[in-house]
Amino acid sequence: MQKKCITIRPTSFDPCESSGGSAPIENADAGEEFSLTKFIKREEIKSDRPELGTARIVVSGGRGMQNGDNFKLITAIADKLNAAIGASRAAVDAGYISNDHQVGQTGKVVVPDLYIAVGISGAIQHLAGMKESKVIVAINKDGEAPIFSVADYGLEADLFEALPQFLEELNKLNTIQK
Ligand SMILES: Cc1cc2nc3c(=O)[nH]c(=O)nc-3n(C[C@H](O)[C@H](O)[C@H](O)COP(=O)(O)OP(=O)(O)OC[C@H]3O[C@@H](n4cnc5c(N)ncnc54)[C@H](O)[C@@H]3O)c2cc1C
Structure with a gap:
């Protein structure tokens, strides 16, 4: 019997209609027992924040954040938008944030529907993980940064000025739906 392994990124697809379709539910036989492998445990990281892989909004920080403490600026905006927090590898390698955010x-x-890249240059290895996002916003003080070539909206600015202003505007709105 041919075996297939399929992985799906749910956010790549539009949600299906809640009525009108027909998708029969069928029980699948689990097949023969595995003699060489066994289930030991499932470890899940519980968080109030949406999971990075399925979040509708992701706010990511890069080396431009300068240190882990400055990620508070990202966290504050992510809290307002009910977003997941992402990071570039440079930010992870520098110890600003743990690698499950990379x-x-x-x-x-x-x-996601919206990916906000802050202080991230847009190296090809980073783009490989986010370029299919539906709307990309980049905040970078270098107008030549490659991230601007994939961004739908680009803000050439110092993030330490732009993020507090962004947060102030979000605080005024206060109507974001969770
Ligand atoms: C095999 C391999 C795999 C890799 N995998 C990954 C991966 O999975 N993910 C990944 O991200 N990278 C990966 N990388 C690393 C990648 O090549 C880049 O080095 C990395 O993405 C750079 O991260 P960065 O954009 O945060 O840092 P930098 O390239 O240093 O960019 C920092 C940016 O911040 C901007 N900036 C600085 N200060 C400010 C400020 N005050 N305000 C606004 N902007 C500011 C700068 O203008 C700059 O554009 C991989 C590399 C290799 C070789």
Whole structure:
């Protein structure tokens, strides 16, 4: 029997109609028992925040954040938008944030409705993990940064000025639906 392994990124697809379709539910036989492998345990990281791989909005920080403490700026915006927090590998390698936040070729591949890249240059390995996002916003003080070539909206600015202003505007809105 031919075996297939299929993985699906749910956010790559539009949600299906809640009525009108027909998809029969069938029980699948689990097949023969595995003699060489056994289930030991499932470890899940519980968080109030949406999971990076399935979040509708992702706010990511890069080396431009300068240190882990400055990620508070990202966290505050992510809280307002009910977003997941991502990071570039440079930010992870520098110890600003743990590696389960890494987006890219050797991190997670994300396809949110909105991806906000802050202080991230847009190296090809990072783009591999987020370029399919539906809307990409980049904040970078270098107007030549490659991230701007994939961004739908680009803000050439110092993130330490732009993020507090962004947060102030979000605080005024206060109507974001969770
Ligand atoms: C095999 C391999 C696999 C890799 N896998 C990944 C991966 O999965 N994910 C990944 O991200 N990378 C990966 N990388 C690393 C990748 O090549 C880049 O080095 C990395 O993405 C750079 O991260 P960065 O954009 O945060 O840092 P940088 O390239 O240093 O960019 C920092 C940016 O911040 C901007 N900036 C600085 N200060 C400010 C400020 N005050 N305000 C606004 N902007 C500012 C700068 O203008 C710059 O554009 C991989 C590399 C290799 C070789």
